[in-house]
Amino acid sequence: MGPVxxxxxxxxxxSDLKSVAHQPDVIYMVCCLLERLRGAARATQPRTQKVLFEMGHTVMNSLLTLLExxxxxxxxxxxxxxxVVDFIDGxxxxxxxxxxxxxxxxxxxLLQIYSSHNIGKVMLSLSSTLRSESQSEKYKDLRALLRLLTNICSKDLVGFLSDSNIEGSPDIAEVIYVGLDIVTPxxxxxLLKYPKLSRDYFVLMSHLLEVYPEKVAHLNRDAFGRITGSLEFGLRNQDGDVVERCLTAVNALASYHFKERLGGRGGLGSQVMESEGSNGKLQESISSHxxxxxxxxxxxxxxRMELAGSAADALLPLLFCEQExxxxxxxxLLEKEQxxxxxxxxxxxxHNLTSSNNLSSTLDRPNRQKFRKNLRVFLGEVSGFMQIK
Structure with a gap:
C-alpha cells in the first residue's frame, strides 16, 4: 500500500490542487485511492498492524488537506x-x-475542520424531504461520522490512553465533545425515523453515556435536551435493538446521577426536561422524567418482555434517585383502581418489586440481578390486568 x-x-x-481538484477525473482518482486504502485498513491483522498504522500516519495530513x-x-x-472509521476500527x-x-x-x-466548514449543515434542513431509506443515503457521511465517534469511544482506545502518561496526550473526551457538538444539531x-442512521446514532449514545456520562452531563442545555429528547423518541421505537440501546443509555445516565449524588455532588441536577403535566407543561429533573x-x-x-432485563437496569437507579x-x-395509580x-x-x-430478594440500595451486579428477577415477576403478575404483552 506504500505506492497508493x-x-x-x-x-x-x-501546488495547483485547488484549481484541478474538482475536475471529474481528479475526484475519481482521489476516491479510488481512498477506497484502496480503506480496503487495506479493513484487512488489519496482528502481523500487518504496524505497517498499516504507518501507512495511515503517512496520509493523515493529506486527508486533512483533502477535507478542506x-x-x-x-x-x-x-x-x-x-x-478513518475503518482505520480506527482495525x-x-x-x-x-x-x-x-x-x-x-x-x-x-479532522472534526474541527469538519465543524469549521459546517459540512453537515444541509442535513437538518433537508431531513423533512426524505421519503425512503434510499434517499437517506444522501446523508451517509453523517452515518460515517457517527461510527467514527463510536469507534473513538471504544473501550479499547479509552483504556490505552487513560493508562498512558504521555505528556501532551489529547483527551479522548475532548475529541468526543467536539464530535457531539457537530452531531447533535x-x-x-x-432523521431518526430511518433505520440505518437511527441504529448508528443510538449505538453511539449508549457507548458515549457508558464511557463518558460526565461529558454529556455538562453539555449546554440545548445540546443535552437534544440527546435526552432523542432517547425518549428511541424508547418508543419499533426496533428492539434501538430500544435496548436507549435503555442502556438511560441506565448509564441515571447511574451517573445516582453515584454523583451519593458522593455529595450535583450530578444532573442542573439539567431539566419539559413534560406534559395535568396542569399543562412542567419542568422536572431528568431522573423524574x-x-x-x-x-x-x-x-x-x-x-417487549424480552427487554425486561435492560428495562430493570435502567429503572433501578431511577428508583434510587426518585424514591419519593x-x-x-x-x-x-392505586387510588385510580376501582x-x-x-x-x-x-x-x-x-411492594415486592422493591423489597423481594433482599434488594439493597446499591448498583452492584448482584443487586441488579435481583432487581431483574423482581421486575420479571412483577410484569408477570400484573400482565393480566395491565397493558403488558
Whole structure:
C-alpha cells in the first residue's frame, strides 16, 4: 500500500490542487485511492498492524488537506470518513499509548475542520424531504461520522490512553465533545425515523453515556435536551435493538446521577426536561422524567418482555434517585383502581418489586440481578390486568 499512500500524499501536495481538484477525473482518482486504502485498513491483522498504522500516519495530513479542499464534495468527504472509521476500527485493539495519542490528535483536527466548514449543515434542513431509506443515503457521511465517534469511544482506545502518561496526550473526551457538538444539531427526529442512521446514532449514545456520562452531563442545555429528547423518541421505537440501546443509555445516565449524588455532588441536577403535566407543561429533573416514562412504557404500552432485563437496569437507579416520586406515582395509580381485588394485587406487586430478594440500595451486579428477577415477576403478575404483552 506504500505506492497508493504515496500517490495520495503527492496529489494532496500539488501546488495547483485547488484549481484541478474538482475536475471529474481528479475526484475519481482521489476516491479510488481512498477506497484502496480503506480496503487495506479493513484487512488489519496482528502481523500487518504496524505497517498499516504507518501507512495511515503517512496520509493523515493529506486527508486533512483533502477535507478542506473537498468540503463541498460529499462523495469525497464520505470516503475520507469511511477510511478513518475503518482505520480506527482495525487499529484500536493494537495501539499503544503513543500511537493512540497520534490518532486522537488527527481525529480532533479532522472534526474541527469538519465543524469549521459546517459540512453537515444541509442535513437538518433537508431531513423533512426524505421519503425512503434510499434517499437517506444522501446523508451517509453523517452515518460515517457517527461510527467514527463510536469507534473513538471504544473501550479499547479509552483504556490505552487513560493508562498512558504521555505528556501532551489529547483527551479522548475532548475529541468526543467536539464530535457531539457537530452531531447533535444535525440529528432531527425526522432523521431518526430511518433505520440505518437511527441504529448508528443510538449505538453511539449508549457507548458515549457508558464511557463518558460526565461529558454529556455538562453539555449546554440545548445540546443535552437534544440527546435526552432523542432517547425518549428511541424508547418508543419499533426496533428492539434501538430500544435496548436507549435503555442502556438511560441506565448509564441515571447511574451517573445516582453515584454523583451519593458522593455529595450535583450530578444532573442542573439539567431539566419539559413534560406534559395535568396542569399543562412542567419542568422536572431528568431522573423524574425518565422514571415516569419507563413506568408508562412498562405498565400501559406495548412493552417487549424480552427487554425486561435492560428495562430493570435502567429503572433501578431511577428508583434510587426518585424514591419519593415513585411512591407518589404508585399511590396515584392505586387510588385510580376501582376493583378491590385488582388494587390489592397491584399493591402487593409494587411492594415486592422493591423489597423481594433482599434488594439493597446499591448498583452492584448482584443487586441488579435481583432487581431483574423482581421486575420479571412483577410484569408477570400484573400482565393480566395491565397493558403488558
Amino acid at each position: 499512500a504515496g500517490c495520495l500524499v503527492e496529489n494532496a501536495s500539488r 479542499v473537498y468540503k463541498n464534495q460529499s462523495e469525497v468527504i464520505y470516503m475520507i470518513l469511511k477510511f 487499529q484500536a485493539v493494537f495501539l499503544d499509548g503513543k500511537e493512540t495519542s497520534v490518532l486522537m490528535s488527527f481525529c480532533l483536527r 444535525l440529528i432531527s427526529l425526522d 425518565f422514571l415516569r416514562l419507563l413506568l408508562q412504557l412498562l405498565l400501559f404500552e406495548d412493552f 416520586l415513585y411512591q407518589r406515582l404508585v399511590h396515584e 376493583n378491590p381485588t385488582v388494587k390489592s394485587r397491584l399493591a402487593l406487586a409494587f
